[in-house]
Amino acid sequence: MSDDNWRPQIVAFVCQWCTYAGADLAGTSRIKYDPNVRIVKLPCSGRIGPLFLLKAFEQGADGVLVSGCHPGDCHYVSGNLLARRRFTVFRELLIFLGLEPERLQFSWVSAAEAVKWTEVVDAVTAQIRALGPRRQGWGAEARLQTSNSKAQSLEAQPGTRNLKPGTQKAVEEGIRRIARQLLQTGEAGVIVGYGNGTLKDVTTPLFVTEPEGVEQLVWNERCLNNLSVYLTREPVTRLGRVGIVAKGCDARALVALLQEHQIERDKVTIIGVQCAGMAENGRLAARCAVCDVHTPPLYDHLVEDRALDTGDWAEGDPRDREIAALEALTPAERWAYWQEQFARCIRCYACRAVCPLCYCETCIADKTQPQWVPPAFDARGNLSWNIVRAFHQAGRCIGCDECARVCPAHIRLDLINRKLALLIRDAYGYRAGYDATVAPPLTTFRPEDRAEFIR
Amino acid sequence: MMACRMLRPEKLEEWLAELLRSERRLIAPQRQGEDVVFQPVQTVDDITLDYINTRWPVKAWFFPPSEPVLRYRYQGSGVELEQPNMALEPRVIFGVRPCDAAGLAILDQVFNSDGEDEFYTRRRTMTTIVGLSCTHPAASCFCTSVGLSPTASAGSDLLLTPMGDAGYLVETLTARGEQLLWEYGHYFAAGECRSKEAVTEAAEARMSRQAALAQGIELSERLFEHPIWAEVARKCLGCGVCAYVCPTCHCFDIVDDSDAWGGVRCRNWDSCGFSLFTRHASGHNPRPQQDSRYRQRVLHKFSYFPQRWGRLMCVGCGRCVTNCPVNMDIYATAQAVLQVQGVKHET
Structure with a gap:
């Protein structure tokens, strides 16, 4: 940073109609400005996907500038307005992971604003020059090494509340009764529910196809799996019309699957179960502490828990305190925290496999032409993979936290999911998995959407 | 010595x-x-x-x-x-x-x-x-x-x-x-x-799991095509946890992590549980679903490897059992398959 010869490398992704024309005008007008920006021209800011921005950082850019038409001026009517929401969420995600906000900037520059373009470039260049070269590259080489970052002392805070299990036996009977009826009448060819696992205190997904088999269905505070993941799995759906046991959070996933046209409402029977919360390490799971779907938002049959005690939620979500603690750190400290987390990633993709909303036939992480996600399981590849996973879930994640539960490396994916869910709730008044008839937040826009970060 | x-x-x-x-x-x-x-x-x-x-x-x-x-x-x-x-x-x-x-x-x-x-x-x-x-x-x-x-x-x-x-x-x-x-x-x-x-x-x-699995699984066409594989693998979601926590799984993939200027050729862990593991360039996949992939996992450990090397490729550490998101249990599966094969075993 003390090197006077150092010049930042900044990649600018611009739309061809406004900003590129503005930059062109700056050139033909012979306006002098900082020469550190390399321009990549795209048809519309709506085409400037977060993957492009990631690639620029991956390959060593010290900063990235994104610029398009002013709202209302888009050549394709609303490309920039849709992009604005994506940029908002993506920017906040990267800042949460420890990127300095100055390194990823946005502007609206019209074809006539040659002067504004040069001012933006000068200002962005000055800020990035002041920051110096991006530390440690994209992802620190920290595999299997311990770092002594302050952030490392942030330990997982499990829920402190005790479980109030309710009347599990009665609920279990209720589930069996409805399951038996569905199988006997032929309304369902298979019931997807919970059975006893092979180890103590473990349940397992169970597929029951005969009425006699319903006695194997169980209900207790260890029914953690989100079974809705099986509704898009052919080995299960081939057994016939599906009847599925769904907690509130599972039903939210069903809502999201309906919303995204992955399942048909009249081809699934939902056995909703009132749920008082699930256990993790003998305590109420963190995500259950602020549950507002003890009664599922969507069901065909409801199994009530007569002793359901939803308690008071004054304590709030323990993860919100962790998120606040992380956000109080400096970007460098947050970066160190997440690098230490992601260094443990072994790319087993269990997070992807258990996610009801990760239903893509071929995941982008498995694509090689082009190779969007670096395939090496190193700091760089792991960082990009975790960003791609998180961003793809933004505005879609229903917060079941199955990904965090199954991660063998205990990476705090739940904090990332929660952070994005809070952001989207606050910015767009949207929470995933409650209403299948509204448009998901990143597929729509409002003229008054947040834009305070755009120059 | x-x-x-x-x-x-x-x-x-x-x-x-x-x-x-x-x-x-x-x-x-x-x-x-x-x-x-x-x-x-x-x-x-x-x-x-x-x-x-x-x-x-x-x-x-x-x-x-x-x-x-x-x-x-x-x-x-x-x-x-x-x-x-x-x-x-x-x-x-x-x-x-x-x-x-x-x-x-x-x-x-x-x-x-x-x-x-x-x-x-x-x-x-x-x-x-x-x-x-x-x-x-x-x-x-x-x-x-x-x-x-x-x-x-x-x-x-x-x-x-x-x-x-x-x-x-x-x-x-x-x-x-x-x-x-x-x-x-x-x-x-x-x-x-x-x-x-x-x-x-x-x-x-102190061990509660003591079945006789050491003789391995004897492969036959009947066993290979048996419906038990579809049954046990139905809940498998196809992640790589079991292979990646396994002390003996050793499959890898050679990939280039590259950009416009060059790259790194690296050897990455791979898992037979992934659909990509066997997918051909043509798009054809000889192991099209999880049943054939999970069968490969079990038979590699309990049949193919013993045939070639004279010992099982499972050491009984139990990591795949405790880490599986859906409680796939290779110990239970091996017992069930041996039962299909007609071998009596103690539990």
Whole structure:
């Protein structure tokens, strides 16, 4: 940073109609400005996907500038307005992971604003020059090494509340009764529910196809799996019309699957179960502490828990305190925290496999032409993979936290999911998995959407 | 080579402290959040002996999840190659459980089957494994079912077995182990060769999973095509956890991580549970669904590998059972398949 010869490398992704024309005008007008920006021209800011921005950082850019038409001026009517929401969420995600906000900037520059373009470039260049070269590259080489970052002392805070299990036996009977009826009448060819696992205190997904088999269905505070993941799995759906046991959070996933046209409402029977919360390490799971779907938002049959005690939620979500603690750190400290987390990633993709909303036939992480996600399981590849996973879930994640539960490396994916869910709730008044008839937040826009970060 | 020594409990820490000061790099179990993992030791106080087993098997220290095998840069019309840095200091890994050590013995066979794998073998020859017998197996453990035991010595260079107040019985199993013992002989009391049988029996008595799986699965067309595979694999979601926590799984993929200027060719762990594992360039996939993939996993461990190498490719550590998101249980599956095959087994 003390090197006077150092010049930042900044990649600018611009739309061809406004900003590129503005930059062109700056050139033909012979306006002098900082020469550190390399321009990549795209048809519309709506085409400037977060993957492009990631690639620029991956390959060593010290900063990235994104610029398009002013709202209302888009050549394709609303490309920039849709992009604005994506940029908002993506920017906040990267800042949460420890990127300095100055390194990823946005502007609206019209074809006539040659002067504004040069001012933006000068200002962005000055800020990035002041920051110096991006530390440690994209992802620190920290595999299997311990770092002594302050952030490392942030330990997982499990829920402190005790479980109030309710009347599990009665609920279990209720589930069996409805399951038996569905199988006997032929309304369902298979019931997807919970059975006893092979180890103590473990349940397992169970597929029951005969009425006699319903006695194997169980209900207790260890029914953690989100079974809705099986509704898009052919080995299960081939057994016939599906009847599925769904907690509130599972039903939210069903809502999201309906919303995204992955399942048909009249081809699934939902056995909703009132749920008082699930256990993790003998305590109420963190995500259950602020549950507002003890009664599922969507069901065909409801199994009530007569002793359901939803308690008071004054304590709030323990993860919100962790998120606040992380956000109080400096970007460098947050970066160190997440690098230490992601260094443990072994790319087993269990997070992807258990996610009801990760239903893509071929995941982008498995694509090689082009190779969007670096395939090496190193700091760089792991960082990009975790960003791609998180961003793809933004505005879609229903917060079941199955990904965090199954991660063998205990990476705090739940904090990332929660952070994005809070952001989207606050910015767009949207929470995933409650209403299948509204448009998901990143597929729509409002003229008054947040834009305070755009120059 | 079967000379026995004893290591007094109070001498263990002294010995580890001296190892830490030596030119060898000491790697030992340490706390990481709620887990215990193998890490290079900074101070002896960080080492813990309070673990049933480590979160990850020790295999990653020999066969890392992702390993650069060469780097390349485009230069004009040619390509400039760079070999990876293979320099490695001698290492001691302390506290390896017998199941994980046995996993190394299996990997030794694989990585030296047709030619020597220089990446793996170099790390093996530079590393001395100090095994630590297991006295309190977990509910998911089943090493005795696959022909091992909580005090088995395969794969270790030295094996310590806790013998109560008397300290640790030290078995010297290889020349590398002998070398280490010779260098630090003053910590080890020469004594009569006490039998570890009582310790073994006590540990085995604590194991709830004891089925006879060691004979492996005898493959037949009927068994291969049997509907049991679709049944047991129906809940499998196709992630790679089971393979990646397994001490013996060793499949890898060679991929180029590249950009416009060059790249790294790396060897990444791979898993037969992934659909990509067998997908052809044409798009055809000979293992189209999870049933055939999971069958491959089970049969590789219990049939194909034993046919070729004369031993199972499962050491009964139970990690795949406890880490599976949906409670796929290879112990239960092997029993069920043997039942289909018509073999009687005790539970």
